[in-house]
Amino acid sequence: MTAKQPQRFHLDRLETPIGTALLVTDDQGFLRALDWSDYEARLHRLLRRHYGDYVLEEASAPKDIVAALTGYFAGDLGQLKTIKWRTNGTPFQRKVWSELHKIRVGKTSSYGAFALRLNVPNAARAVGLANGANPVSVVVPCHRLIGADGSLTGYGGGLARKEWLLAHEGAAFKRPQE
CATH class of the missing domain: 1.10.10.10 (Winged helix-like DNA-binding domain superfamily/Winged helix DNA-binding domain)
Incomplete structure (x- = not known):
């Protein structure tokens, strides 16, 4: 029996008008989590709850996600709908x-x-x-x-x-x- 490999995710940071956003993405370019740097402990709790064991590596988020979030915070509110996201949960x-x-x-x-x-x-x-x-x-x-x-x-x-x-x-x- 082989042990299940932990999920691998990428972590990037984005400065916004309301603080530093933590962006967690996967290899397929989906946003898996977005939280705030002052709530990083909660981010890790949610990732553990949804994915079990995981590995979080520092890496740039996909350009389309960063551009959409940057656009949203700059006033182009429709940009959120363009972001591909995926998550586990009940x-x-x-x-x-x-x-x-x-x-x-x-x-x-x-x-x-x-x-x-x-x-x-x-x-x-x-x-x-x-x-x-x-x-x-x-x-x-x-x-x-x-x-x-x-x-x-x-x-x-x-x-x-x-x-x-x-x-x-x-x-x-x-x-x-x-």
């Missing part, structure tokens, strides 16, 4: 992430409304957990889920980033009280 998580990808730029949804959209009306909490386990933030726009009252709720990259992303996209939401 069937429910993958269903949530696939549907999240369909929320248009500048739009938001509450967790409850999103659960209805998935035909699981009592699963708002499960949607929230799947949303929080999304390894491809920004590209799979978990930031577009907000509270039923329009308020910002948790975001793995911090509420300040969520607020910036939603404002950048022109979405309506209730700003946190100062």
